[in-house]
Amino acid sequence: MNVGLIQLVTPDGCHDVSMTASELALPLSELLAHRGFPLNTRCGGRGLCAGCEVELRTGALRCLGDDTPPPAGASGRIKACQARAGAGPVTVEIPARSLQNHEPAVVSEFRINIPWARDPLVPGARVGAAVDIGTTTVALLLCDLATGKVLAEASAFNAQIRFGEDVLTRIQLCSTDPGAVARLQRVVVDETINPLLAEACNRAGIGLADVGAMTVAANTTMLHLLAGVDPTPMGVHPFRAAFLEHRQYAPRELGLRFGGDTAEVHLLPGPAAYIGADLAAGMVATGLLYDDGPALLVDVGTNGEIIAKVGDQLIGCATAAGPAFEGAGLTSGTRAVQGAIERVQLQSEPFAAKLGIIGGVAVPLGICGSAYVDFLWEARRTGILQTTGRFTDAFCVRAGDHVQRDIHGRKLRLHPRGASGPIWVSEVDIARLLQAKAAIAAGMVTLLSLLSVVPGDVKTLYLAGGFGLHLSLEHAIGCGLLPGLAVNQIQMVGNTSLGGAFLALQDRSLLDEMIAASKTMKAIELNLQPGFENAYIDHLALP
Amino acid sequence: MTTLEQLSEAVGAGKAKDAKALTQRALDEGARPGDIVDKALVPAMAEVGERFKRNEIFVPEMLIAARAMKEAMNLLEPHLVAAGITPKYTAVIGTVQGDLHDIGKNLVVVMWKGANFRVVDLGTNVPPAKFVSAIQEHRPQLVGLSALLTTTMPAMVETVRIIRTSGCPPVKVMVGGAPITQQFANEIGADGYAADAGSAVDKARALVGAA
Numbered sequence: 001m002n003v004g005l006i007q008l009v010t011p012d013g014c015h016d017v018s019m020t021a022s023e024l025a026l027p028l029s030e031l032l033a034h035r036g037f038p039l040n041t042r043c044g045g046r047g048l049c050a051g052c053e054v055e056l057r058t059g060a061l062r063c064l065g066d067d068t069p070p071p072a073g074a075s076g077r078i079k080a081c082q083a084r085a086g087a088g089p090v091t092v093e094i095p096a097r098s099l100q101n102h103e104p105a106v107v108s109e110f111r112i113n114i115p116w117a118r119d120p121l122v123p124g125a126r127v128g129a130a131v132d133i134g135t136t137t138v139a140l141l142l143c144d145l146a147t148g149k150v151l152a153e154a155s156a157f158n159a160q161i162r163f164g165e166d167v168l169t170r171i172q173l174c175s176t177d178p179g180a181v182a183r184l185q186r187v188v189v190d191e192t193i194n195p196l197l198a199e200a201c202n203r204a205g206i207g208l209a210d211v212g213a214m215t216v217a218a219n220t221t222m223l224h225l226l227a228g229v230d231p232t233p234m235g236v237h238p239f240r241a242a243f244l245e246h247r248q249y250a251p252r253e254l255g256l257r258f259g260g261d262t263a264e265v266h267l268l269p270g271p272a273a274y275i276g277a278d279l280a281a282g283m284v285a286t287g288l289l290y291d292d293g294p295a296l297l298v299d300v301g302t303n304g305e306i307i308a309k310v311g312d313q314l315i316g317c318a319t320a321a322g323p324a325f326e327g328a329g330l331t332s333g334t335r336a337v338q339g340a341i342e343r344v345q346l347q348s349e350p351f352a353a354k355l356g357i358i359g360g361v362a363v364p365l366g367i368c369g370s371a372y373v374d375f376l377w378e379a380r381r382t383g384i385l386q387t388t389g390r391f392t393d394a395f396c397v398r399a400g401d402h403v404q405r406d407i408h409g410r411k412l413r414l415h416p417r418g419a420s421g422p423i424w425v426s427e428v429d430i431a432r433l434l435q436a437k438a439a440i441a442a443g444m445v446t447l448l449s450l451l452s453v454v455p456g457d458v459k460t461l462y463l464a465g466g467f468g469l470h471l472s473l474e475h476a477i478g479c480g481l482l483p484g485l486a487v488n489q490i491q492m493v494g495n496t497s498l499g500g501a502f503l504a505l506q507d508r509s510l511l512d513e514m515i516a517a518s519k520t521m522k523a524i525e526l527n528l529q530p531g532f533e534n535a536y537i538d539h540l541a542l543p
Numbered sequence: 544m545t546t547l548e549q550l551s552e553a554v555g556a557g558k559a560k561d562a563k564a565l566t567q568r569a570l571d572e573g574a575r576p577g578d579i580v581d582k583a584l585v586p587a588m589a590e591v592g593e594r595f596k597r598n599e600i601f602v603p604e605m606l607i608a609a610r611a612m613k614e615a616m617n618l619l620e621p622h623l624v625a626a627g628i629t630p631k632y633t634a635v636i637g638t639v640q641g642d643l644h645d646i647g648k649n650l651v652v653v654m655w656k657g658a659n660f661r662v663v664d665l666g667t668n669v670p671p672a673k674f675v676s677a678i679q680e681h682r683p684q685l686v687g688l689s690a691l692l693t694t695t696m697p698a699m700v701e702t703v704r705i706i707r708t709s710g711c712p713p714v715k716v717m718v719g720g721a722p723i724t725q726q727f728a729n730e731i732g733a734d735g736y737a738a739d740a741g742s743a744v745d746k747a748r749a750l751v752g753a754a
């Protein structure tokens with residue numbers, strides 16, 4: 001029997017959600033997820049992020065433990081993970097930035113720089129699936145193993161996101177809840193990989209039984225969770241992984257639904273706890289492994305991995321940049337999805353912003369990473385920002401109501417009418433971006449100095465990851481993300497994790513190369529590098 | 544402008560090289576080390592903290608200022624020790640076991656030094672027993688615990704518990720770090736929490752009764 005009713009207001013209209021008596025105690029964020037409105041529960045519902053904020057229009061919500069009203073944040077919004085609906089009717093608005101968007105942008109684009117053979121990893125298989133399990137996004141492609149042709153692609157958010165946005169939150173869950181490993185394993189297999197596989201097979205016009213092989217590249221935590229291995233030791237010093245080596249399974253051992261009795265699943269090998277198989281795959285696909293260098297592979301993501309090669313020296317680190325360049329935790333930030341602003345061009349006098357929006361839609365959803373990179377550079381170029389990341393006083397005077405002040409500081413309006421109100425870039429957002437930028441820049445400078453190389457000597461920097469292939473390199477250099485480099489030294493390579501998985505499917509010798517790369521690469525602990533903290537602070541400023 | 548005023552300005556603006564050179568110049572000109580701290584560094588860091596609280600500067604600018612302050616302190620500390628100058632209050636601080644992050648903790652160290660605390664920094668990955676023995680040795684009024692990882696928050700719980708039950712002299716415990724909240728601090732029985740190094744100073748002074 002239904003005992004409660006919530007009226008939801010989302011950017012695309014109104015929806016009625018009814019509740020049963022047993023659901024009255026559920027956190028609102030969980031109830032909404034069950035009803036098809038998953039929120040960006042980045043901290044796993046612990047009240048630490050603002051990803052689940054909703055606005056209470058009418059009626060009353062309650063705290064989880066008692067009947068008092070939940071506290072509203074500075075923005076006047078309420079954290080849905082800390083609130084529950086009572087029996088009375090309520091109207092709740094979900095702003096676009098809190099709503100998890102189920103259309104990740106192109107994640108299957110990659111560049112392969114090496115030649116490969118047609119010597120499939122699983123002899124006899126007709127079709128193979130290559131999978132990249134990202135903490136946020138999972139991408140899959142099907143490949144005809146006889147011709148090497150890509151048959152279909154599919155991608156979706158990793159359903160584990162609702163247990164926490166970053167790997168550590170999921171690791172923490174495993175260390176406190178004995179059932180969590182099995183639950184996270186089932187969630188990624190049943191809710192993400194199996195549906196993606198079915199979707200891709202459907203598109204390719206083949207049956208699940210035709211797929212005879214799967215290769216999986218991912219960060220070490222995601223591989224643990226796929227294999228059902230407890231990642232707890234990776235959460236605290238000395239950050240040890242339970243396994244890094246290549247592993248082979250039968251699909252049904254992992255709950256994967258494809259193939260017949262001879263089908264195989266291969267988990268690719270990785271070098272270290274925080275430099276995973278995704279990077280081993282990338283080292284092979286980009287050809288970094290065969291490059292005498294000096295060469296760099298930089299993956300701008302939450303973990304911000306960097307690998308450097310000079311002669312036969314191969315070292316790598318994770319800079320832990322955080323998710324700012326993925327749009328997380330910023331006032332109007334969003335992932336690179338349909339409706340996201342992906343390019344920004346600015347004019348200071350009079351102020352004007354020219355925006356490029358993914359899919360060309362009229363009402364933007366928010367701003368994604370590549371546009372934040374544009375913004376940093378453009379705003380410096382036009383005298384809107386100081387090197388400290390603060391708006392210049394001169395600009396604030398002439399910008400009129402484009403610049404506004406709230407309790408957190410100043411913010412600049414890029415668009416008056418986005419999907420949930422105006423689109424802003426605040427000074428706090430800029431400070432977060434500068435911290436992420438500084439972590440990557442400092443990691444890069446630190447690795448290079450260990451090899452006695454200066455950025456100008458780098459022959460090739462392979463830029464992989466989140467930005468896909470759509471970033472302006474001039475602006476990435478100009479805002480100090482890749483200090484000391486020039487455009488002609490950089491090659492954008494896209495999702496090389498998927499690219500490497502795709503290669504391993506077709507050429508078994510490349511799996512051996514990934515194993516060798518993982519063994520050879522030496523992981524550098526940045527916290528033990530005396531120069532890192534200084535470099536981090538140096539790179540906080542804008543050039 | 545006097546050398547001390549220039550020094551104060553250099554620290555506030557985060558000019559590390561100038562701060563070092565001006566500290567040396569002040570010493571050469573015969574300024575007393577204690578005065579350099581009281582008249583240049585303490586007001587400079589107080590100003591930085593105030594501007595941070597008013598949202599006029601953010602973490603990046605604060606880190607840059609703190610680095611300048613650190614340069615000055617590195618030069619001064621041997622002189623202060625030689626002159627027998629010891630601040631009235633002592634604090635012990637460290638990053639809890641399992642965690643290696645220390646940039647934020649180092650910032651708190653500088654701000655506390657800037658507020659004229661003697662600070663004993665135990666570094667990172669500090670086991671509870673090490674906190675206890677440092678408390679016994681240095682008799683601080685205040686202990687600061689830092690954790691930056693979701694997964695090391697339990698180590699913070701454990702450290703507070705062990706400090707409380709170890710029978711070491713009574714001490715106020717303050718916690719901080721990006722994933723820590725006031726609510727968490729209350730739950731684990733800490734005496735204080737600060738979200739940033741600016742408010743960490745006010746909180747620390749209040750806890751030791753100096754405010």
Ligand code: B12
Pocket residue numbers: 166168169239274302303318319320321322323435436439525526527532533536602606643644645646647648650651686687688689690691692693694717718719720721722736737738739740741743
């Ligand atoms: C720099 C950094 C590192 C450096 C640390 C260098 C060092 N010497 O500290 C390196 C690269 C080594 C590192 C490693 C790791 N990191 Co790290 N790191 C960061 C980063 C980029 C910045 C942290 C920082 O210094 N901020 C600046 C300071 C000034 O802020 P703060 O620390 O919050 O401190 C302020 C307050 O919290 C408070 N405060 C802090 N301590 C205290 C104490 C007291 C008593 C008080 C009152 C106040 C207080 O005052 C400070 C000043 O205002 C963050 C992401 C980000 N952008 O924030 C990730 C981050 C903290 N790291 C993270 C992770 C996961 C790791 C790793 C485990 C894995 C990895 N990805 O590499 C490893 C650990 C392995 C290892 N070997 O250490 C995650 C944690 C996620 C989570 N949910 O817990 C973060 C959030 C990034 C992310 N989203 O993935 N990291």
Ligand code: FES
Pocket residue numbers: 040041042043044045046047048049050051052053079080081082
């Ligand atoms: S605050 Fe609700 S999920 Fe993070």
